[in-house]
Amino acid sequence: MDRVKRTLTPYLLVLPGGLWLLLFFAVPMVTMLSLSLQEGDIVNGFVFTGHWQNYVDAISAYQTQLIRSLVYGAITSVVLIVLAFPVAYWIAFYGGRRKATYLFLILLPFFVSFVLRTISWRMLLTDDGVLLHPLKEAGLLPGDFQILGTATAVIAGLVYSFLPFMVLPIYVALERIDPRVVEAARDLYASPLTSFRKIIFPLALPGVFAGVLMTFVPATSDYVNSELLGSSETTMIGQVIQSQFLSNSDYPSASALSFTLMTVLLIGVFAYARALGTEDVMKVAAR
């Protein structure tokens, strides 16, 4: 009896999570896949016809938004690396006993609702808001200068939204570096810059990789920042999917777009893993 129990235990442990995933991940995925191949409208109902044309139509109609989203996502990730690396570096190597406090401070704004924070950004960036108004008064910026509604505003919002997701993995990677290894580099005639370039940065790469994974994917499919900080010129694919679903009730088109986005992101991520290709990077990807 005990032996049966012991054999069953791992399966019993995985059962609740497994059921949860089956119900709320696998079932909706299959439903969506099926929806993306259906025809009809909300009034008369949709019928499964294996209609691949949905994909062709959706992509040709919204390729601009799809490409724009990928570009915004990529820019966001790059800006995040540049911003987050020094912060993570400073906390990891100079944080002393207050490391946990500094990390908490990075996370602190994220205790406030996502939407609320983005609305605050809108108020900050508005044409005559606290940021632009004084600069215009001082004559540093032309009177018709605006940020709100531009790609800059959207990307700035995205960067702000995902900052901790870049800081934390880079911090973890840096924190794991044995300070003696860095000392060894200095001992072997490497200047501070060389030891960063040859030792610290390569050893932090798995963290950068994880950070990109954790920011590029959600930033690309984000729809709140562009909705609140952007304009029709900055519409992202997430917004399109949302409006197809909720406003136009064009479920097949929305599902087709969702699957297209997912496929593109998966291909992108795997290509990226392949390209960076170091063993450590793959290990992080496999985690």
Next chain:
Amino acid sequence: MTTASPQPAAHPAIEFVGVRKDYLSHGEAVPAVRNLDLAIGQGEFFSLLGPSGCGKTTTMRMVAGFEEPTAGRVMLDGRDVTGVAPNKRDVNMVFQSYALFPHLTVRQNVAFGLERKKVAKAEIAKRVGEMLEIVSLTGMEKRQPKEMSGGQQQRVALARALVNHPRALLLDEPLGALDLKLRQQMQIELKRIQREVGITFVYVTHDQGEALAMSDRIAVMNSGVIEQLGTPRDVYERPATRFVAGFIGTSNLIDGQVSRADQGHAVIDKGPGERVVVPVPATVPVGRDLEVSVRPEKIDLHRTRPADVTGSLLSGTVTEVVYHGTSTNYTVATSDGTDLVVFDQNAHDAEDVASRGERVFLTWAPQHSYPIGV
């Protein structure tokens, strides 16, 4: 302690002049190293020996440039390097945990220093190959550190430092992570390599056996100061302080007052017919307190009272007998209350000389008593 270089080289390889190092702890300066004046000779195998927190690692890190002295100067080959960055000092270090570059292969690890010095590619390949041969790692060039055993990683660390032909090699407890067998093997190997390359080795360890076995000279450190500086034989046979006597090997310490003194010997009477005879450099006044150290292997154990003893004689009761294979260790409680440890070599008989609870007599020659701090 004042110190002197063993050989009259043009410049000592490493010299400390009036060095002090303070650490800040809760806003207070705590001295880690004090009054350090020390010269380490060219080609010397020099050990800094002491318990953890004695300042030995701090001393070594001041040579490497990872710590700067609060006061005083550090000289390398006659050049003042105080305040010079670690990458501009011609010394290399072997770290306790090896600190190999985990993302680089063995070859890349060993070549790292030469590449920084902009040595020509062909020359680097040649020297790396030679060095890997010296440390017996030929054929492992493409391995990553994590694919190697502790002993192999240790050799990579050694090769990575030595390939640069530094003025001095600094080794921070390099064998600490290895098991006993491998450690003993590496001790011999390190000595061989040092003879082969002829570079000054500064060896930090808390293992007195290691220091005794390998060093030309040893500095025994305790709470930031050098307690004794000398050859392994010096520090073992003639410990300068109570600390050194206790730290190095097993030492028996006997306290007493001088009862008689003549012709370079002091005698401490310990009851009827019992005494400790100590050679002393000059006459010591009768009645002076004296602390005497005697090594366990110098003491002879007798079951009957020996006649005609010219040296020390004490009686006592055996309280512990521990068989160690090559020797048997006896703990004897002497009549004046001191516990003495005696090592008896198992060279002749398979039988123990005495058993627990037995009354025994201990004797040793006058020259094996050593007065501390006289």
